[in-house]
């Protein structure tokens with residue numbers, strides 16, 4: 011694999027020397043959403059495979075080009091998982107792309123986000139330097155935390171070549187319950203559960219139905235079930251995986267699909283086109299033709315921000331303007347990692 | 362550099378913006394700020410300021426920025442790496458007057474607090490709602506939440522509930538130029554680069570934290586503890602690995618070796634087994650059903666790993682008694698010797714046993730006693746080296762021994778600091794852990810926030826020049842093992 015890594019380094023160095031922008035590409039599964047505009051493509055897929063995995067350490071180190079499905083199969087065989095349940099958006103998604111996009115799935119509110127599980131990265135910066143930050147241990151405060159910074163940076167700060175992640179044991183037992191409720195009541199309930207010692211690992215509200223997944227030791231899940239009531243959903247697992255990929259029927263819309271990360275206790279947003287709520291109220295999906303500024307304002311008023319996932323121009327994960335001081339820090343950071351601006355130009359947005 | 366500005370000039374300039382009594386220059390007034398928890402390093406600050414509002418912090422930073430005066434932020438001064446050590450020509454900016462809890466939102470389970478609020482005070486304030494703030498450094502009665510953010514502090518419960526970085530929602534901070542930034546969001550992720558993750562653990566080098574919104578968790582219904590004794594540290598280390606490998610994430614998994622156990626027993630009489638070479642404390646929390654299930658599985662694993670004695674906490678009083686010895690372990694060890702030096706490396710759990718044995722060997726080589734009390738579940742070691750600073754050369758020998766232990770941590774795939782930070786103390790070992798290219802990127806990141814390099818200068822990230830000198834030293838002694846191996 012040394013040759014494959016060297017080839018990536020050489021390509022970045024050549025691009026740096028010539029000042030040619032590169033579009034970093036893994037499995038191309040998310041280009042419907044984000045896609046840098048650049049003539050040349052840097053294909054990360056050849057640099058793949060597991061570097062180190064010892065289940066008792068709860069740490070996995072893999073090369074960025076490794077398919078996400080391969081990683082999950084490997085972990086599954088040991089009864090472990092990526093607890094942030096990242097969406098794949100296609101069969102070819104790579105682990106590097108997954109971390110670069112920083113997306114998390116249904117378990118996010120209970121377990122943490124993609125960045126929460128990053129322990130270390132190896133990356134190639136915009137000068138073509140091969141650098142390592144963080145490591146393979148759970149606790150590490152040596153130097154600035156540049157590895158977690160890579161999660162959600164969309165490859166604009168460096169080409170991720172290896173990632174070390176904390177992994178978790180898969181819960182021995184899971185069960186999905188359902189209630190018929192109004193949106194306001196459902197939001198209240200989700201927030202109440204969050205403040206109680208309950209094994210709730212995911213929630214959703216859609217079409218007048220509140221669902222909760224309980225995970226853990228079977229005795230604990232059964233005890234919680236007895237306390238919460240509700241109806242058992244027979245195909246619970248299928249629902250959460252359809253939600254994770256936004257492949258459930260309700261997401262099949264021609265309208266632009268918005269993802270609003272807001273304060274969990276924010277009241278219903280009052281925009282038409284509300285599709286579904288998850289993460290205990292902290293993630294609200296919207297399918298609507300509303301002007302971007304209107305959606306962003308609604309998200310902002312609810313303490314968060316909005317991203318357009320589908321139905322836009324896949325140039326950048328359009329988010330509302332950053333405050334000028336933050337924008338300046340963003341520009342300076344980009345310059346620190348990639349002085350010539352050759353890595354995924356235009357990402358992660360305008361600043 | 363222009364001519365240095367006098368103390369009186371700085372004080373009178375700053376007094377224009379601050380309330381009376383907020384600017385100190387008299388040696389007797391500034392003396393309490395000369396050191397943090399690592400008292401081997403001392404430096405009297407030039408000027409101390411004690412602002413009360415964010416606007417005052419802005420004014421101080423703007424003035425210092427313009428006048429090119431270094432600034433060091435300070436919370437409670439419990440840091441163990443010299444991070445808050447004053448700059449001799451600089452302003453020490455104490456956040457100790459930022460003591461207010463601004464908002465508790467039990468529904469969204471967050472609390473917005475000022476940076477000087479003590480870690481434990483947050484959990485106490487939100488207890489009536491059945492909530493608590495999870496990261497619990499042993500110093501939690503004293504350390505500030507601002508300091509916790511700056512160090513990304515951990516605690517006994519971090520294996521299950523995460524470090525500071527995992528339990529923050531929003532951070533407000535003032536840059537060296539005096540500008541306010543707000544990082545994170547009320548939602549679960551924020552737009553743009555994850556600057557909140559970046560500022561966490563940045564040791565006061567990027568910005569001064571003026572407000573922190575933390576995530577609160579529901580208090581577990583029950584908690585129980587097991588105390589397991591072993592006749593060999595290696596067996597205890599393997600027991601830790603076996604518990605994790607079985608898919609259990611205990612709420613706490615701490616280890617004390619024989620010397621630490623005996624010191625703690627003599628101090629607090631927690632009824633620890635005195636003949637043990639290692640004691641493990643395993644805590645399980647959650648619903649009563651979860652806890653009894655997990656306790657039974659842990660017991661089986663401890664037995665099969667060779668525990669010579671296993672005790673259960675029968676009630677809350679006994680659980681607290683089990684922990685009393687662990688919590689008092691540092692001062693207990695402190696009674697054995699005039700001084701002790703605490704180290705903070707992290708290693709993969711699989712190496713616990715072998716690294717502990719190597720530490721004992723090194724201790725014999727250096728002629729120094731060492732006791733180990735640490736976060737075993739995280740692989741975060743805290744060897745305590747016993748020494749007497751009054752004996753000539755003993756501190757130097759201790760530092761050399763400590764440096765060796767840190768290099769050993771890096772060698773087995775770990776890191777030089779798990780939770781206490783680099784500060785001034787481990788700045789040389791940074792050259793062992795990072796290459797010059799990596800260090801130069803750290804400097805560039807620092808410059809993105811503080812181009813003039815005025816905020817906490819000389820800490821956390823060594824200059825390349827310093828490492829070059831270090832590097833020569835290492836080559837000369839030919840001591841650095843396996844320099845050809847990648848350190849990732």
Ligand SMILES: Cc1cc2nc3c(=O)[nH]c(=O)nc-3n(C[C@H](O)[C@H](O)[C@H](O)COP(=O)(O)OP(=O)(O)OC[C@H]3O[C@@H](n4cnc5c(N)ncnc54)[C@H](O)[C@@H]3O)c2cc1C
Nearest residue numbers: 436437438439440444499505507508509511514515565570
């Ligand atoms: C007995 C004892 C036990 C300890 N146990 C633990 C433990 O279990 N886990 C652990 O992680 N640590 C532990 N520590 C270390 C220490 O308590 C932590 O690092 C703590 O977070 C420091 O907080 P502080 O308020 O005292 O910060 P200080 O010591 O005042 O400062 C620490 C660093 O933070 C910076 N800083 C402080 N406030 C701000 C601010 N508002 N904005 C920007 N920068 C700031 C300072 O410049 C400095 O670099 C222990 C210390 C002692 C003495």
